[in-house]
Amino acid sequence: LTSTDVLSRAAELDAADPLARFRERFVPSAKVRAYLDGNSLGRPLRVTRERLGTFVDQDWGGRLIRGWDERWMDEPTRVGDALGRIALGAAPGQTTIADSTTVLLYKLIRAAADAQPGRRELVCDRDNFPTDRFVLQGIAAERGLRLRWIDVDPAAGVTPEQVREVVSEDTALVLLSHVAYRSGWLADLPEITAVAHQRGALVLWDLCHSVGVIPTELDNWAVDLAVGCTYKYLNGGPGSPAFGYVRAELQDRLQQPIWGWMGADDPFQMGESYQPAKGIRRFLSGTPAILAMRPMIDMMELVEEAGLPAIRDKSVALTEYAIALAEHLLTPLDATLASPVPSARRGSHITLSHPNARAATALLWERGVIPDFRTPDGLRIGLSPLSTSFAELAHGLSALEQVLTELANR
């Protein structure tokens, strides 16, 4: 196979792609020739502009404060339930939209730790996303808990064996990412959850890099807690609110620390003392971000229409094609794959390591080819199956080949 052979496969792959027709649902951008960072910020849907306008004029402007009584009070759990059904494998009453991922991590880690005062350890992997590690460090410091860090292969991620070695009767909580933000490693979520449960520890999964692109069965896999953001493969827009999942049986045992009116049993009773709501609502604190939930709703409809298994199939095909392209175009230029090769252990992005990754990203951005740079030398190629074509990917990695060549010749 020559590079030309590999590049020319893009047209065939697009022609055979059953999800190709969904690309036109997204806002086009004439100046962007290849968007390879949908795993950081998903593209907006065309329908979102119109629906936001309708929301402003009719829902907000027309119903005004009545919107809270008529619909919005239940919006966090209504949208949460829809997300549970479409993307999480979660029965109703366990998922809510709220806050940011960071704030939800804080609330759920605190709730889990405070509910098990006899267990003094929190487990995490050293390559987990910074905000996960930072929140954990803050809580360990304030609650006098110990942190146990799992060292992981930076081109892969945490395994059940590694968790088994570390988790103990003293572990309150294991906090891990379903898909690693750098390598794209897809953790064996069911097995790791089972390993932690064998020692009686709770597990909190960060689904930021998997929600909407990896079929997930939180209920069947007996997951305790999960959080995730909605601006990656759920296309909620910059800074859209996060979601949290708390297994039904745990809800009344756990109390989160930010006692706000929206998590109270009867918010409009304006009572003297905080009484947490029954069920998932107790994990709310402040006023839910109703306007900011609009775009994710549009995307959840699209995910449901396309079907998560089909989305996963295309995601695997895209990352496999990205790896093949990288092998032919970029390995000769000293780029190395820093992501798992077996697709069963890979999410929807890959990372290539190259000493010129930072400079290459800057040059590519100027040319309308948009991957992501991750310190120190990672070039991250994120592939959002509903909005990314194989031709776009081929164009992008071809442009990367050119840029790395230019940089080598400087």
Place this chain on the structure above:
Amino acid sequence: LTSTDVLSRAAELDAADPLARFRERFVPSAKVRAYLDGNSLGRPLRVTRERLGTFVDQDWGGRLIRGWDERWMDEPTRVGDALGRIALGAAPGQTTIADSTTVLLYKLIRAAADAQPGRRELVCDRDNFPTDRFVLQGIAAERGLRLRWIDVDPAAGVTPEQVREVVSEDTALVLLSHVAYRSGWLADLPEITAVAHQRGALVLWDLCHSVGVIPTELDNWAVDLAVGCTYKYLNGGPGSPAFGYVRAELQDRLQQPIWGWMGADDPFQMGESYQPAKGIRRFLSGTPAILAMRPMIDMMELVEEAGLPAIRDKSVALTEYAIALAEHLLTPLDATLASPVPSARRGSHITLSHPNARAATALLWERGVIPDFRTPDGLRIGLSPLSTSFAELAHGLSALEQVLTELANR
């Protein structure tokens, strides 16, 4: 004066209103005849629909992930600084948009309490907004602190004398609302702050019901900390993010408990340990709600154009007129004013008490007249100076007169 005389004054007041021209900037609603709850949820501006659309297509859809590097990372403090200049009397570098009011209350109360471990008491008034009281209760419980509650006249609010009686060398923080959510009492913020400072306590002001409608000089009044929501007189839309103010000198002494990547010194360093940012950014945690900040920016421009002193003048005229209408139309029907009479101690809403308040609110809503009900018997009339006319107010209270008469005759 007859009721007819009082009602007929509306036309004169509107004719003489220098801010009348701003009403047409808001999205009209044919079916709403009087919106008297702008203090719960401000109306959308007409321009907001278009600007959200442009944001979706050009900023989000066109710049994609580059938006973070080019503009969005600084958006919370850029919009915070603008708010500080337009509405808070705060020099740059002390205000940021973030989270919800509840989450910001949690972060700032914790930061203030943790910074003064020798002081074991938190002071609040018993009629403060539930979320303020609940957050305080949660923190007192987790940190082993004592709560000192100030009892207040429900038709008025907290006074400097009451604070002086309670605050002591053991007080870490005083948490009060600038304008009381029920009575509309406008606290003597500068004097109360000075009283607390005499005992070395910090003060956190909740500005939810004053921001955008009461001129405020946080820097000149030596305020330590403030929070507020943006969906009332800042018309940010349902669930728009909150703002927080931390006086410059305090920033590096305080550390908030939710350690997230956006509050870290260099978020994209992805470092091993959390190192809080210098300045106001350390009070951030998760990804800022960029899309959800759009509408408040539109309204801040309008507030700046109209000028806060002129807005306050109209607010006083509206509440005075509301009191006059109530006296003539509603006192004969056993409604009583549960708000301060002197305008210097009144915010931009009044509350009327009536045993049928709940039923009356429900009937009025059906007729397109929208006040707010506050348990147990409060009918709250919120007046948003840039979007409310005197005629609208007269129509609303006239409709209330009719409804109370109907209910009395049932």
